[in-house]
Amino acid sequence: RLAKAAFGSRDDLKLSINAVEVLKRRYLLKNEARRVVETPSELFGRVARHVAQAEADYGSPAAVEEAQRRFYEMMRSLEFLPNSPTLMNAGTRLGQLSACFVIPVDDSIEGIFKALGEMARIHQTGGGTGFAFSRLRPRGDVVASTQGHASGPISFLSIFDKATEIIVQGGKRRGANMGILRCDHPDVVEFIEAKGRRGVLTNFNLSVGITDKFMRAVVNGRDFALVNPRTGRPSGRIKAGALFDMMVNAAWRTGDPGLVFLDHINRHNPTPQQGAIEATNPCGEVPLLPFESCILGSINLARMVAEGRPRRAAATVDWDKLRDRVHWGVRFLDDVIDVNRYPLESIADVTRRNRKIGLGVMGFADMLIRLGIAYDSPQAVTFARRLMRFIHTESLNASAQLARDRGAFPAFRRSIHAQGGRRLRNATVNTIAPTGTISIIAGCSSGIEPLFAVSFVRHVLSGTRLFEVNPWFERIARERGFYSRQMLADVAASGSLTNVKGIPPDVKRLFVTTFDVPARQHLEIQAAFQKHTDNAVSKTINLPADATVDGVREIYLAAHRLRCKGITIYRYGSKSEQVLSMGEPN
Ligand code: CDP
Known part of the structure; x- marks a missing residue:
């Protein structure tokens, strides 16, 4: 059951068989003959060394060493892990460390194929991409250059899907995508049904971009106007309730589409003067501006528990340990922004301007079990709120400390945080990621x-x-x-x-x-x-x-x-x- 079995005396790290399997296949460096050439501990050493390089711009050599040691220990003890691209690519030639990107799609053939090329570049480096297709003119609309008819967003979606199929991320896994279409786009019905047949658009999650206006029309049983994004003019009306039912029915049948609540997202957009947020990353946990990327990391809550004494008594949260890992986690992710190698200049610009990070958690269900709280109980909800409030408060404290030491994020003065009284290093600090693979590790x-x-x-x-x-x-x-x-x-x-x-x-x-x-x-x-x-x-x-x-x-x-x-x-x-x-x- 131990890594020792797989790596001999070279590594004493305790990992499950599944973790070793996943690490060997996709995370540990290989030589040209495809033989694994590092142990899991060496992997964490590589990541810690690479990320801590950022510290050299802000502190003494001793501080760099201290950060490197803390990063290493935090990963090696499986208390904190960054998103997969960081584990795979830190200290390698690729050097792309972010999991989450949003790419804008403009309403022209050049615009669409530019976005497609950008997607390919990002997938190649291990990132996942989200797109809003809402600006594309609807199917059958006029195309001035040819006097022809437009193909519409849903037909273009399948090109993005196909390209994803062919490019394997960093040679390691297939890319993931989020496709979003606003609820008032004339092709929304076609979009809702787009994954109705098995085996189509398998590399996409689809979500309808929902507005408050639409939800009010649903609740009040009213009609709702569909708007051609090219002209800005209404192109028809539909019963909001009927449209909503189509979404619900399709989701019941296939799981897609989900919903993203765009107005709510934009009420919390930390940098509204840079434009509206129209899309999220593939699994929905990071709303981002066009060309923005975000780096994620998760604290393993199962390891933030103090053993109960005597032995059978329920354990308690080790709040001091959690606070410490939150502070170092924020610092780790902020460092990644500096050492990251961005796939496109436009992405480097927006990402460095806002310095968004997403520190989150995994192992929540394990923690509840150790605390003796049933997931399916009101106490679990109350506890979740308390836990996340603590993590958020401490993440902001950590980001404020970094701002004192390193400066606020460049767009700070024109962000919603400028009214808040204290400077922050990061426009956002927390995200709850799926942790699909890092939770296995x-x-x-x-x-x-x-x-x-x-x-x-x-x-x-x-x-x-x-x-x-x-x-x-x-x-x-x-x-x-x-x-x-x-x-x-x-x-x-x-x-x-x-x-x-x-x-x-x-x-x-x-x-x-x-x-x-x-x-x-x-x-x-x-x-x-x-x-x-x-x-x-x-x-x-x-x-x-x-x-x-x-x-x-x-x-x-x-x-x-x-x-x-x-x-x-x-x-x-x-x-x-x-x-x-x-x-x-x-
Ligand atoms: O556990 P891991 O770090 O591999 O990833 P996750 O927490 O399950 O997913 C986080 C994000 O990574 C997703 O929302 C996607 O943006 C990206 N991702 C991807 O691009 N391709 C995948 N096959 C899985 C995740």
């Missing part, structure tokens, strides 16, 4: 999601299947004396504890899994984190296979009321390709 639950299952089979990369048992469950089972191989086999067969004999009720309650958590509770947790997150929150509202269309509508409406910045649902079994599946034999 850290061996914790992903992002703020509940456990997927207590035991399950994970499909990774071209057909490999990995069997996993939740380590906290194994530990409690041993401590409380109900551990047996038969019990584990029973759990593995169904993925859930519900029907397994011999497990105490309080343990069953604590290990509630994602499809048993009511949708409303998923949403309440998302909203609780969003309340104290200046960027956005990646969360999937997982629904059981028998969830109803009305249930989805309820969630979409409530997400807007609860001031989420976006919403994504997934109904079990509604997509052909699932990354995780339950109850399969090993």
Whole structure:
């Protein structure tokens, strides 16, 4: 189970088999013969060394060394990990360290293919891209140069999808995209249905860009005007409620489209004088300006817990440790902005001007288990709010300290923060990322999601299947004396504890899994984190296979009321390709 097994005496880092597998395939450096040439500890050393170089501009050589040591320890102990491109590319020739980008798409053939080329460049370096296609003229609209008819945004979407298919990110993984179309675009119905057939636009998440005006029309049962973006003139009217139902129905069937609440996002745009935000990165957690990028990092909450004494008493949050890791995490991400190698000059400009970072968390479900709080309880929501308020406050404190030492971000004086009284180094500080891969490396639950299952089979990369048992469950089972191989086999067969004999009720309650958590509770947790997150929150509202269309509508409406910045649902079994599946034999 240890990395030792894989790397001999060269590394004493404790990693799960899955973590070692993922690291070897995609993160550890390889030579020309494709042989792995570094250990996981050496990987963290490479990243720490590279990122700490930024410190040389601000401090003494001793300060550089101190930062390097702290960065290394924080990663090696799996307490903090930066987003995948940083782990893969730091200290390499590529040197591109950000996960999140937004590229503008202008309404012309040159504009569209320029964006396509920019996307390719970004994917090549390991980044993911978000686009708003809202400025493109609708299908059938006039094309002056040829007197012909325009193809419309949805047909262009498939070109971006196809190009993504062909370019493998940094030679390591396929790119991810977000495609957004405003709710008042004349092609919105076609957009809503765009992923209706299986196997189309598989490299895109789609979200409708929702305005408050539209939501008011939905709630009040009114008509709603569609507007041609080329002319700015209405091109027709549609019942807002009917349009909303189409979104809900399509999401129920396929998981797409999600919604992004553009007005709410722009009310929190820290730099409105640089223009409006029209898109987010692929998984929705970072609203960005055109040509802006953001670097993410996540603290592993499972490791921010102080052991209960005596042994069986519930553990508590180690707030001092958490504060310390938040401060160093902010510093790490701020340093990355300096040492990053940007794929385009335009991206370097906007990113350095606003210095947005996204420090977040993973292992939230693990932390709750250790604290003895059921994910599916009101206490979990209250606790989530308290936890994130602490992290946000400390992130701002850290950013303010950096501003004192290094200066505020260049666009600070014309940002919303200028009225706030204290200077900040970063226009934004927090993001809740999915942590799809880094949570595997850290061996914790992903992002703020509940456990997927207590035991399950994970499909990774071209057909490999990995069997996993939740380590906290194994530990409690041993401590409380109900551990047996038969019990584990029973759990593995169904993925859930519900029907397994011999497990105490309080343990069953604590290990509630994602499809048993009511949708409303998923949403309440998302909203609780969003309340104290200046960027956005990646969360999937997982629904059981028998969830109803009305249930989805309820969630979409409530997400807007609860001031989420976006919403994504997934109904079990509604997509052909699932990354995780339950109850399969090993
Ligand atoms: O765990 P990891 O750092 O690999 O990534 P994540 O937290 O699951 O995703 C964070 C962001 O990375 C996504 O929102 C995308 O912007 C980007 N990403 C990507 O471009 N391609 C992927 N295959 C996965 C993530």
